[in-house]
Amino acid sequence: MVEDVKFRASYNFAFIDESTKKEVRRKILKAVCIPGYQVPYSSPEMPISRGWGTGGLHLTLSLIGPRDVFKIIDQGSDASVNACSLRQFVKRMTGCEVTFDTAAATLIQSRHRVPEEILTDKQILVLQVPQPEVLRGVERYEFKTRQMHAEADYAKIWVSLYEAYVRFGTMMRGSGYPIRVNGRYIATPSPIPRWDVPNLSMAHCLYLFGAGREKRIHCIPPYTKVEPLEFEDVLFHVEAFPGIRCAASGEDNAFLDEVYDDEGTRKFVINDSNFLDKVRSGPRPSQRLFTNPD
Amino acid sequence: MGYVAVKGGQDAIDNAAELVEYYRWRERPQPIETTQVRSQFRLLIDKVMGEGSLYSPEHAALALQQVEGDVFEAAFILRAYRATLQRRFYSDTLNTRDMFVQRRISSAFREIPGGQVLGPTRDYTQRLLDPSLARDTPGIDAFLGEFESRIDRTKLRGVTSFSKVIDLLMSEGLMRRDQYTDEDRRVVDITREAIKFPAPRSARLQMLARAETGGLMCIGYSTMRGYGESHQTVGELRMGTVPVRITDQSGRKRYIGRIKVTEAEMIGRVAVKKKGALPLLSVGYGLCFGQNETKVICMGMLDSALRNPNVNSPGNNQEFVLYHTEGVELYGFTNHLKLPHYVTFQAGLHNLRDVVDRAEKQRGVRAAEFAAVAAAAAATPKPRL
């Protein structure tokens, strides 16, 4: 019979050991000082699968304190199954207050969306990143992409955008549109829709990006210029929903999900679940909206 | 409305977890004890400890039992558990010459000092499905009693340790310690810092030792079939227990126990570039927890292959081998495709619809132009030929 004491599991506050937290914290500070550059970090294993948010968790758990109010969304929704699983984990390991209300949160972890409601200078948004290396699609080797960033040699990605445009008439980047941060590093904004990309530039809040499996952290500080890659004559556009309104609220001017009901009818619903709740029950929270160039 | 408009995510995952338990127990089976898993699934435990990078048969047994035998999940649990453990010491380098050998063979020579010791292996049994375990209870006491009675106890004291086969090759000068002098010899710990490329040998070996066995097998095998240059010989394969020692804060060496490891020294050739340089023998090294011979053989082959980088062959490519055999990362990321991806998918649909619209407009324009040309041609009188 195995004695209980061998398997007794008591956890440090926020699960991660203090030594690892310090390492992550040092790396976060360096990421802030070099906007858009991918800082390698130890990325220890977590009880959550790689590819399911370990990088976001490393950041959240190194940042979070008992007085934080934590929100977590996946594809814009608080109730999404993986968001529920991660929320449960963070709450169990910290005892923090959790919320669905974007405005009430001090720390927000998100997979693949930036909330519609403008974030303030008291808020930090942690984004989960599957592939932090924006150049990986044009160069498979890490030792080469590292060199390309060092020399600001971004020819390959410009060529790939150009070729996509020539072939298809569009740059073919639905999500994860490449951005130039502070005029120097080209980075991925994580697989957020183009709709969210303008929100990254000159924002009030701090954006941190965590890729656990690939072991990289990068950052967009507040009030930092972020430019989606575009050509002089082929400019960046966000998604348009011409003549379409949210079936649940009647509102437009938000990123919409396509959903199919049981009869197979296609409808559109506001993706950001907390934003949807708010527009259905009260005044519309402020957003930063981008106007597509003609 | 789509399912996520419903706020039932937490309930859904709680129910999912409960369903797993329901399916586990609904036939009301006789529960097995962790000690039974530990003692009767030895090789599975060894595999999980190696990939979980944690030497603890009891924890491996518990993990396997918890996840109903899913090896990827069990190794993952051990890794995650390991990450919570406090690091007190780095052990002193294991000296496998001190191994209490259970099994030790060499394919390079017919006879070696100390002899070929087959030890416990199923290599030379026939893989015939044997129903006796399902039918009868094994007569353990009778078997052990009879087996132990045949052991000549007077000979036990004579069994000490075995020298290494590679020592023979080194004493003849066919293999040298200093053949890779310009290699990066730094010792790094890839669990404390992300691996950077090109990686020093210590990082490569550390990752290979924790790698997923099937992944190593796949790539190792490819190097034997033309996707790389390798046909190595097992210089020595040994399996047994080695003492683990640490140096404590006051500088004293302390013995903390023994662990079972399998070790392979695969003999290949040094790749020579300079004219006149001798293609001497080299060792491709493999070591892992427990008894896992496939893993160490493949590890040794890949250690050699990685010392000869060649981007045209997957097995000779550091980034390919090391990134794609890290079991926990592979398992997580391949399975992450099950997560909702509707925003990214729809963002792609938007793009695609734009392209299709544009193509249709173009086709419409061309069709109109073509129709206009055809109409003009029809209206023009044709010359007689």
Add this chain to the structure above:
Amino acid sequence: MAHELSYDPILHSQRHFRSLLDSMSRPGTINELSAVDLTPPPGLNRASVLVAFALLNADVQFHLVGMTEQEAAYLTTNTGSSHATEVAGAAFVFTAGHEPPALLEEINCGTLTYPDTAATIVIQVEAMAQEPSADGLILTLQGPGIDGRTSVWVRGLSPDLLLALQARNAEFPLGIDALVTCDGGGEGSARVLGIPRTCQVTWEVC
């Protein structure tokens, strides 16, 4: 050597880290590090000590300029980090703001492929405030983290040190990131200001 028992390695270090993160993300914002009952050695101000306690561990080394064994031992005892004899080996360098700038030449400013390996310099000054006072420098800061521009006043920071820092930071992404620390007005008060390598600093004497 005093092991600071009132310092909570979990909760204090998290709270102080958030202040440091805010300082680096919003250069020119003076952050007050929440009070801890400590007895720093003479060469280190309270804020520098709290920076060290929040960020140092056995994985990195520090270097102290113009200080003694006492300060080094204090940091080692309380963080597990060790003193690097060569400045280039240190991840954190602690110096007074009036120190001659020669030391900046040797501080690790990272490499083009790994600019994050650069050190952080902790510069101890006599006083700092958002509003200017006498005998100091008014720093005007611009760059990421700042909406337009912002100013802050410090006393005890040598313009030569700022010039030398500027020179090391001239070739982005190479550079050294700075945290400026001082004891605040009140009892136990500790102030910190962040100047990342991306920050453009101009100054005037007042």
